[in-house]
Structures are given as C-alpha cells and as structure tokens.
Amino acid sequence: NNLIMKKGIILILCVAVVTASCLKSENKKTCPYQQSSVIAPAAEQLSLDTYIDTNNIDAVKHPAGFYYKIITPGNGTDSIRLCSQIQLSYKGKLVNDTIFDQSNNVIFVLGAVIDGWKKSIPMIKRGGEINLYIPPSLGYGNTDVTNKNTGKVIIPANSILLFNVKVTD
Numbered sequence: 001n002n003l004i005m006k007k008g009i010i011l012i013l014c015v016a017v018v019t020a021s022c023l024k025s026e027n028k029k030t031c032p033y034q035q036s037s038v039i040a041p042a043a044e045q046l047s048l049d050t051y052i053d054t055n056n057i058d059a060v061k062h063p064a065g066f067y068y069k070i071i072t073p074g075n076g077t078d079s080i081r082l083c084s085q086i087q088l089s090y091k092g093k094l095v096n097d098t099i100f101d102q103s104n105n106v107i108f109v110l111g112a113v114i115d116g117w118k119k120s121i122p123m124i125k126r127g128g129e130i131n132l133y134i135p136p137s138l139g140y141g142n143t144d145v146t147n148k149n150t151g152k153v154i155i156p157a158n159s160i161l162l163f164n165v166k167v168t169d
Helices: 002-030 040-056 113-123
Strands: 065-070 084-094 099-109 130-133 153-155 161-167
Touching: 040 130, 065 113, 099 153, 113 130, 113 161
Parallel strands: none
Antiparallel strands: 065 130, 084 099, 084 161, 130 161
C-alpha cells in the first residue's frame, strides 16, 4: 500500500511539474484574444431550432446556442486555439441559400473571427470539416454587413449563418 501511495504521489508531482513548465512557456507568448462567453438569446435559439427542425438537419446543439455537424474530425495533432493561425476553405450562406462568402486556403487567426467560429473550429483538427448553423449573436449580430466597394448589404442584420468549413492547415 505504501509503495502504491508513493508511486501515486510521484506521478502527481511529475504531472504538476510538466503542467507548470507548460504554463510558463504559454505565458511567454501572450494571446490578446479572449474566449467569448456569449450565449445566443432564447429567441435566436428558438428561431435556429425551428430552421434545423423544418429542414430535417442532422446536427448537434452546442451549449452556446449554435448547431454543428462534424463531417470529418481531421487527424492533425495540434490543438486549434484562439491565437492559432489556421488555413481554411469555407462557404458561407444565408438560410435562403444565398452564398455571401467563400474562399479556399485563406489564412485567419482564430481569435479574429466571429464567435461561432471561435467556439466551433477547435472541435476539429487539420483535415477536418464541419457544418455550422450560427445564430446572429454568434455571427454578425444586429448589424448589416455591406460590400466595402458597392455599399450593398451582403449579410442582413440578425441573419442566421450557415457555413461549411474545412481546416486545410
């Protein structure tokens, strides 16, 4: 019993030392981004729930109020964090199937994107693919998104956003 207890204590101490050293190295590079604590309001969640049900979409509801379906989890070993620079291919649509944005192999820092992506993209790894159904408060909220050149509204205020995202690197 004493031998088992000593081994257990040694294991706990080793884990503590490794964890402390990891924390020190993380602190050398401070990340300016904070994880969002935003949870979609009940009315937005109800609207999204209705869309998901009406369209028979097979997706999982996240506690923050968005839905997701992991198509491929990916096989990378690196965890995606807020300060991670990630390369993505994606397509963004409105619920009326209008594509508002799409890009291949674009590079983002995760912390600089919408809250729905900050919360969902870390669920997959390099090579992963995910479908997202994002309520307004985790997307662009109650503000119209306009084309900088034409002034035309691309994403109306309070829009539910649909994305297919692939992490390429």
